[in-house]
Amino acid sequence: MAKTDTRRLVRPHLADVQTYKSIDPPEVLARRAGIPESKIVKLNGNENPYGPSPKAVEAVAGAPLHIYPDPQQRKMRQSLSEYTGLGAEHLIAGAGSDELIDLLFRLFIEPGDRILDFDPTFAMYAFCARVCGGDLTMLQRNELFEIDMETVRASIDDRAKIVFVSSPNNPTGNLLPDSQVKELLDTGLIVVVDEAYFEFCGHTVAELVPEYSNLVVLRTMSKWAGLAGLRVGYGIMSPDIVSHLMDIKSPYNVNVAGEAALLASLDDAPALLENVGKIVAERTRLQGILEEMPGITPWPSEGNFILCQMPDAAGAQRVYDELAGRGVFVRNFGSDRLQDCFRVAVGTPAETDAFVEALREVVR
Numbered sequence: 492m493a494k495t496d497t498r499r500l501v502r503p504h505l506a507d508v509q510t511y512k513s514i515d516p517p518e519v520l521a522r523r524a525g526i527p528e529s530k531i532v533k534l535n536g537n538e539n540p541y542g543p544s545p546k547a548v549e550a551v552a553g554a555p556l557h558i559y560p561d562p563q564q565r566k567m568r569q570s571l572s573e574y575t576g577l578g579a580e581h582l583i584a585g586a587g588s589d590e591l592i593d594l595l596f597r598l599f600i601e602p603g604d605r606i607l608d609f610d611p612t613f614a615m616y617a618f619c620a621r622v623c624g625g626d627l628t629m630l631q632r633n634e635l636f637e638i639d640m641e642t643v644r645a646s647i648d649d650r651a652k653i654v655f656v657s658s659p660n661n662p663t664g665n666l667l668p669d670s671q672v673k674e675l676l677d678t679g680l681i682v683v684v685d686e687a688y689f690e691f692c693g694h695t696v697a698e699l700v701p702e703y704s705n706l707v708v709l710r711t712m713s714k715w716a717g718l719a720g721l722r723v724g725y726g727i728m729s730p731d732i733v734s735h736l737m738d739i740k741s742p743y744n745v746n747v748a749g750e751a752a753l754l755a756s757l758d759d760a761p762a763l764l765e766n767v768g769k770i771v772a773e774r775t776r777l778q779g780i781l782e783e784m785p786g787i788t789p790w791p792s793e794g795n796f797i798l799c800q801m802p803d804a805a806g807a808q809r810v811y812d813e814l815a816g817r818g819v820f821v822r823n824f825g826s827d828r829l830q831d832c833f834r835v836a837v838g839t840p841a842e843t844d845a846f847v848e849a850l851r852e853v854v855r
């Protein structure tokens with residue numbers, strides 16, 4: 492049998508690509524901590540502690556798993572139209588908003604095209620830029636994690652095509668002001684406003700979509716609707732961009748279980764939004780507790796997580812490790828900007844209590 496050196500065939504820019512630092516599943520975390528899975532407190536993925544709607548679970552159980560899903564996503568787009576108040580022609584669903592981020596790169600970015608991104612933020616934009624061979628311009632947010640429009644304008648040339656902003660920003664928790672969204676839109680670049688945490692703040696720029704053909708708003712069912720494991724997200728944008736994305740997506744990108752869960756969740760939105768209300772109330776309580784803790788600076792957050800800053804990187808690493816040793820998992824970051832920080836998701840009141848108790852023990 493011939494032995495081919497497949498490495499030689501890999502596209503050069505992907506041979507040693509820096510991959511996405513993802514989170515491990517509960518059983519792996521539990522094994523690492525040496526405690527039963529049922530005892531761990533998992534606050535590292537901004538997941539919904541209340542889980543999905545029981546109606547979504549029922550719908551998934553009854554979904555026609557032997558039939559391919561609708562490639563045109565007719566029912567999902569109609570239902571999303573009722574939820575968002577925008578016409579179905581403005582909507583497209585993806586296997587998580589992650590897939591839509593990837594599709595936007597495939598649609599707009601050729602090797603060498605420029606992407607503007609704002610550090611610190613959700614690492615998926617930079618990851619997709621690397622995978623497609625784009626030229627990533629990582630602009631630094633200021634000391635309040637805001638973006639500076641002067642720097643943005645100075646960074647634009649004829650290879651600049653797309654700008655990504657998460658609002659609220661993961662992991663810093665702050666919103667992008669509407670005035671800056673409009674300034675970004677006026678640059679003429681494609682402006683992607685990632686509203687993964689929309690339901691936790693109630694603030695959106697989706698109503699600008701009919702007016703601005705270069706605006707793309709991304710949303711997800713992972714956070715507010717508790718469907719992270721099923722991978723369902725959606726985007727709101729001009730019918731023209733929707734049509735291009737429809738043309739290039741894999742035909743059956745959202746599976747029938749995801750479709751059934753999305754439809755049932757939107758039907759059950761009032762109950763799911765009650766859970767969102769509980770998470771928002773818990774965020775306020777957790778913020779208050781953290782503010783009283785010596786050595787921790789919690790940043791205000793509009794999402795379902797709080798960024799906690801420590802006096803130095805070594806301290807943050809020690810807290811992260813010692814929390815993990817006690818079965819409490821938060822998110823840490825490799826980047827220079829966030830070396831002295833960790834991010835904690837807002838869980839149930841019992842999870843907050845367990846996290847706070849462990850944190851008190853390890854913050855010395």
Ligand SMILES: Cc1ncc(COP(=O)(O)O)c(C=O)c1O
Pocket residue numbers: 536537586587588589590613657660661685687710711712713719722723724
């Ligand atoms: C800002 C932001 N966008 C998108 C996502 C991914 O969402 P999905 O689960 O829909 O792929 C996340 C997940 O943490 C996120 O924080």
